[in-house]
Amino acid sequence: MTRKTIWSDLQKLRETAPLVHNITNFVVMNTTANALLAIGASPVMAHAPEEVEAMVGIASSLVINIGTLSRDWIQAMELAMRAAAKKGIPIIFDPVGAGATAYRTETCLNLLRKTAPSVIRGNASEIMALVDSRIQTRGVDSSAAASTAESAAEALCHAYGCVVVVSGETDLVTDGAEKKYVRNGHAMMPKVTGLGCTATALVGAFAAINRDMLAAATHAMAVMGICGEIAAETSAGPASLQVNLIDCFFNLNGEQISRYLR
Amino acid sequence: MTRKTIWSDLQKLRETAPLVHNITNFVVMNTTANALLAIGASPVMAHAPEEVEAMVGIASSLVINIGTLSRDWIQAMELAMRAAAKKGIPIIFDPVGAGATAYRTETCLNLLRKTAPSVIRGNASEIMALVDSRIQTRGVDSSAAASTAESAAEALCHAYGCVVVVSGETDLVTDGAEKKYVRNGHAMMPKVTGLGCTATALVGAFAAINRDMLAAATHAMAVMGICGEIAAETSAGPASLQVNLIDCFFNLNGEQISRYLR
């Protein structure tokens, strides 16, 4: 990952405005759509089983997030993932709260077994819960360091042939062979709800224009962390951080990427 | 449309705080409710088939927005629209993403055929998709100029006996005979998710206190555009634009309307 490749991907994203189809949770729908618009993508939210395949048909990537799952939504996720795999567009999967309830963990595993994703992004607990069902996590937060999930991440890469992102103070991005670390970010970010979901959506945006999933995911996480740092400089608390972060996605330039990337 | 009529409608809205019943999408529920409160209306969101008719019974207008539609919600929309027509309150219809999937287009046409609305507001692609099912749009965005949908807008007016608003850089508002143009607005507005939905909700607010639908819709679009311009002056990006826009709805006065209206 170099400053140049992040910047050229971001430019491509803004020029082509790829359609990113999201089946995501109620908590973050608004902020996800705004984050995708600000970074340069074109978001669409659609979850009716009757239309998800058609929507995948005009999309450049698919983001699946189980944050507020229920029966009908799972059916839509399954249909959309199958359609995306058939069409050959990237599928980004966010196992929100895996390990918190058996229902979440099992839903994830059922979906993943039916259609392998291109990228899975979660926090350390969620990633570990997908590998070892004895892991019990606490709600949707995680304080565990990403490094604790390194071997679980590798196991997931091998099981599904996908890239795995483990979010934390330092993010880990791996395809099971190579490992990338993203050291940008700010301590106030976990105090904003759904920034993990935003990261997943950004991976969806970058994956739509760069079919090297390891690079796309790393670029997305770097942009997320860099903008979080820049936004935090002028934020009095988590709500203004949320506002400034999205403004920063919109304004991010090559000079900032060069200056902030660690 | 004069500065005076916009201002007197806005004053009436703030004095009477009409109840606007919204059946809308998950992405914009919060911002729609906040926009309606800020402009002076009293919003309520209710979608259970068991209660929508009763809620229409205490409402002054009904806003239907299919942005994240599914089976149960469509049933509720149908019941609410029928109840609103029977009661004689305005129905404002937003065909979000019509043309993106056949499911969206057909759902719109089914709802419209069963109960004619008072106003339809969409972007050019959505309005054209309601007239010509061969139109394929891309997600929920539209870059097409409102003018490209002039004849489609007129056709819709005649088909349903309603007013049609086509949003764009210049908004078109027509009842099939007269045409009004609203030239206010700002280039950053399409970078905020759901501002089209907000415009639709504002039409619902103005329609609740002014039964001349052509005037009500034009006033709402003017207020939307004026506040967008004022908000953009102090906004670093789309997220602060969203915040400033709602603050501006709350503070908008007659002097600003006079100064900004084009």
Add this chain to the structure above:
Amino acid sequence: MTRKTIWSDLQKLRETAPLVHNITNFVVMNTTANALLAIGASPVMAHAPEEVEAMVGIASSLVINIGTLSRDWIQAMELAMRAAAKKGIPIIFDPVGAGATAYRTETCLNLLRKTAPSVIRGNASEIMALVDSRIQTRGVDSSAAASTAESAAEALCHAYGCVVVVSGETDLVTDGAEKKYVRNGHAMMPKVTGLGCTATALVGAFAAINRDMLAAATHAMAVMGICGEIAAETSAGPASLQVNLIDCFFNLNGEQISRYLR
């Protein structure tokens, strides 16, 4: 209620970050989660009947809010409330829009009859509607003073053995015997959608770490009102008030509590 007890509860909240399980409405999910995170709690939203009991199993309190209710959600609320009562964690109930439709009022009464809550928080109309079904309220807003619902609040306390909070310019908090009044707050707060729901969620956070429900509810309402006043000082309108309020939850310190508490 003294400055000291509010501050010590707030410190305990931030140190322990209790998991607050919310089954709430679509309008406020994002702001509720952000408010809970900012004040120091750990929010989770989960509504699938298949998982709510398991989620209650790891939670420290349960918040039920019927703002955008429908059949499946009611079933989940019932299951979650029963599990919470069995586990012995506090249940906070928000009857949004009770009295606006019979469906809302009856749903509330059915849920309450099956499982008594620890705290009910509503505006005056909602509280009265739970006692006298002839009360017809207007949407989800209320302009009635909290004092008009004093006897209704007491009746609810006795019926369910719970604490009742009636929000208004002055908030009333009572267990049917003792009465506490919270005089903090700001006139612009009702112009922000869902701040009542935020208050309910804060009660859930304080109830998770202080099992004296009268104290917990009073502390939460005081924090809500104090932060509303502080936030309003620098807010141009309701959207910036929402942002500043959450920032203020995050930054609130003992000195501010002492200075602002009335």
